[in-house]
Amino acid sequence: MAKISEMTQLSPTMSEGVLVKWLKKKGDSVGPGEILAEVETDKAVMEMEAFDSGVLLEIIAPEGAKLPVGAPVAIIGKAGEDITALLAEAKSRSTANVSTPAPVSSPSPAPSSIKKPDPETVAAAPSPSIEVEEPTPRESSVSRGLSSSALEGRIKASPLAKRLAEESGLDLSRVRGSGPDGRILKRDIENGISSAGISSSPFASANIQEEKLPISGMRKTIASRLVHSKTHQPHFYLDMEIDAEPLVHLRENFNSDLKESGEEIKLSLNDFIIRASALALLKVPEVNSSWREDHILKHGRVDIGVAVSIEGGLITPYVRNADKRSVLEIGKTVKELASRARERKLKPEEFSDGTFTVSNLGMFGIDRFAAVINEPEAAILAIGNVVSKPVVKNGAVVPGKTLSVCLSCDHRVVDGAVGAGWLEVFRNFLEHPLRLLA
Incomplete structure (x- = not known):
């Protein structure tokens, strides 16, 4: 008996998806587990599988259509089967669901017998x-x-x-x-x-027009999650300046050794920061927790997210068990995750269910900033740029390098003293970076 195939929820946060490409065509045989189409969710382009056996009798949703989860996309059944009733049902359901990008129209001009230019x-x-x-x-x-x-x-x-x-x-x-x-x-x-004799402004003839930009599924999800986080999680912020000179020197020497040994990877400061964050979470596990309304869940794992900027938004893939990985392993993992994130090829389990997040804008020249917590985590660490400036060491003013960090905390879970204690442990690891290689 023929059945309507529906838009599948391909990630935990997915409420709608864009049907990017059909991989099966009308008349093809399909079976459970076979890939029907590629769908762009709020986080990545993913594969939608078939759940029924038979022939693809009809494709209901065209490529490029945006549909909510559960909307009809195709009909699968036996060859030659009458699907008139199913087509009518699918049409009535999809009329209110399918949306395709429409050109933005300008307001209608006032009626006039003379056609006037814009x-x-x-x-x-x-x-x-x-x-x-x-x-x-x-x-x-x-x-x-x-x-x-x-x-x-x-x-x-x-x-x-x-x-x-x-x-x-x-x-x-x-x-x-x-x-x-x-x-x-x-x-x-x-x-x-x-x-x-007035000089006309050079911008007087600039053809600058208003434009309505469509909101992607990813941008909608980002907006919804961040508004919910700032509304429901009582944020407070702890700033700290760290002596980054030992870390900078260690990274330079480490990368030099990697190059001599034939390794192609080059570690970033962020790889060391992730390692330091993981070890600090082991020592102050209260920060590695989540609010659960009737209890606080102290996680038994350390999964650290790395905020990655991609076209159309932001995504946070996770380095699983970061406390058990070396700096080199972390560097390789982050590079591979970031690459697949930009290609929109991450799996849902790779960008969900973490315990802590690091957001680094130092590479963009930002000295310091405060980040919004990635709910349901209890904290996020914002990393700025390494700044060369005079510092006081042993009572003397000398050239130095500093790193400003900001820990955003959910006050329901992390108190000020706990957050400050975590930052102190974190700073000790960065200012004595050889401990990160143990």
Whole structure:
């Protein structure tokens, strides 16, 4: 008996997906576990499997369609089977569900017997021999409600003329309008600028237009999760400055040794930071916890997320059991996860259910910042740039390198003293980085 195949929930946070590509075509035989199509979820492009055996009798959802979980996408059954009723059912269900990107339309112009050009287009094009500018709908309606005496003290000018006058610093009251009823037009402003010897703004003719950008599934999920986190998790922030010179030197020597031994990988400071975070979580396990409404769950594992910027948003793959991995293992794992994250090829289990997150913006030149906690974790560590500046050592001012970090904490789980204790342990590891190689 034929059945309707539906959009499958391919990740824990997925509520809708975009059908990127059909891998089966109408008439193909399919079986349970075979890949029907590729679907873009809120986090990655994933494979949607078939759950029934038979023939792909009909493809309901076209490529590019955005559908909620549970929406009909295809019909699978026996060859030659009558699916008229199922098609009708699928059509009625999909009418309200399927959405495809639609072009953004501009507001309709006011009715007029004269076709008038877009003011922005006029500004960007060479001056035409004839200029047509008419009152905006708002101006027309206001004017109709005013007496002639009330209009006498009001400067009448087209929106474009007003904008050009403002940008050039020209006083509209000194400009004589050549339009209907003395209305000031673009050409009047240009003549006024020329007469007054005012230099026209280089941006006056810029064709800058408003644009409505579609919201991707990933951006919707990011927005929803971050709003929920900031609303429901009482954040507080702890800043600390760390002597980064020992860590910088160790990394340089470590990478030099790796190069001589033939290793192709080059470790980043973030790899050492992840290792230090994992070891600090072992020593202060209260930070490696989550709020569970009726209890606090102290995790029996250390899975550290690494915030990775990808096209359209942000994703956090996790280094599992980071406390049991060497710095070199962490470096290789992070590089591989980040690469697949940018290709949208991560599996759901690779970017969910972590215990702590590190977000590093140092490579973008950011000295310090505070991050939003990745719920349901209880803390996130924000890493800034290594800064070269004078520091005091042994009572003397000497050149040094510092690293600013900020620990965002969920106050329901982590108190100030606990968070400060974790940061102190973390700092000791970074300022004595050979301990990270043990």
